[in-house]
Amino acid sequence: MGLFKKILLTVGVGGAEVNTEILQSTVRIGEDIEGVVNILGGSAEQNIDRVEVELKTEYIKEVDDVKQKHRATLVKLVVGRDIAISPNERKQIPFTFRVPEHTPISMNRKTVWVETELEIPLAIDPEDRDYIEIRPSNTMEVVLDAVLNVLGFRLREVECKAGYIGRSEGGFLQEFEFVPQSAFRGVLDELEITFLPSSEGVNLFMQIDRRARGFKSFMQEAAGLDEKHIILTISDYDASQGSRYVAEILENTINNYC
Structure with a gap:
């Protein structure tokens, strides 16, 4: 591999891609979210240190009369470690986690999402975000x-x-x-x-x-x-x-x- 291609892989060009499928678009508080992390290898072999799936939301915090948006992590799940993926190879990692009781309900708009991240050394970590509707218990x-x-x-x-x-x-x-x-x-x-x-x-x-x-x-x-x-x-x-x-x-x- 030439130096230019190595540099491109380091900054994420031609690297692995991630896409997460959530098996249900709507879930109640206290129920389980099920999904599959789909990973597609890039143009060269790479090692993925960690695959994380998180349930996140956002909230408003007022500082000096200015409203600021902040993110909160509701669930954090490591679904894979030390994964070697070859060029164009496809891997699937299933996962399940329970929606905690303090998760915001989706009223009028969706504010809760599942975020997936691949942690790859010396590269821009690929991410995927999937919004989900949270219904009350x-x-x-x-x-x-x-x-x-x-x-x-x-x-x-x-x-x-x-x-x-x-x-x-x-x-x-x-x-x-x-x-x-x-x-x-x-x-x-x-x-x-x-x-x-x-x-x-x-x-x-x-x-x-x-x-x-x-x-x-x-x-x-x-x-x-x-x-x-x-x-x-x-x-x-x-x-x-x-x-x-x-x-x-x-x-x-x-x-x-x-």
Whole structure:
């Protein structure tokens, strides 16, 4: 091999390529993602030190009133080491991993992807990115249905922000911001919910923002005292009773703070 060709391989030209196939385009939190890493050898033999598959997302962190996008790794899996691949040779590496509970749900847009990287000495590491739709767990789905379709709230915004609550993981939180349309209209300005993992089902970190009524309420709103923060557990058993049952739990809880 001439010097020029060696240099081209060093910077990644003519080197190995990677393409990952995800066997399902949609997966629920707590379920498994299955896939296959396809590697195609380049124009010369190469040694791949490591093949990594990662589940990633992004979140917003505000620094000096400026919103910045940051990436978070939810799962990191090494699926191969010390692999020699000949010119034009094809290799396949299957993998499976579970979607963790703190993975953001895909609402309105996909923000979670599977990223594959080949670590090759003295070369630009080939990468592949595949976006995937993350659906809520069954219990989370019942809660969302109760809020949207039984209590009649409207989903105004979903955003992943930097932060922690209790033992939350990843360095970020996904906030769901709801506006009352029927129940609690005129009583609440908004309701924010963040899902937190629980061995019983799911914990809801709820911010209940009451609407100002009268001078006292106006002063409380001005001082930020109109917001109540609570944690409510919705068990898998509660969810199994249906959306109306869960909506009644939510309605009674919110009424206690209005």
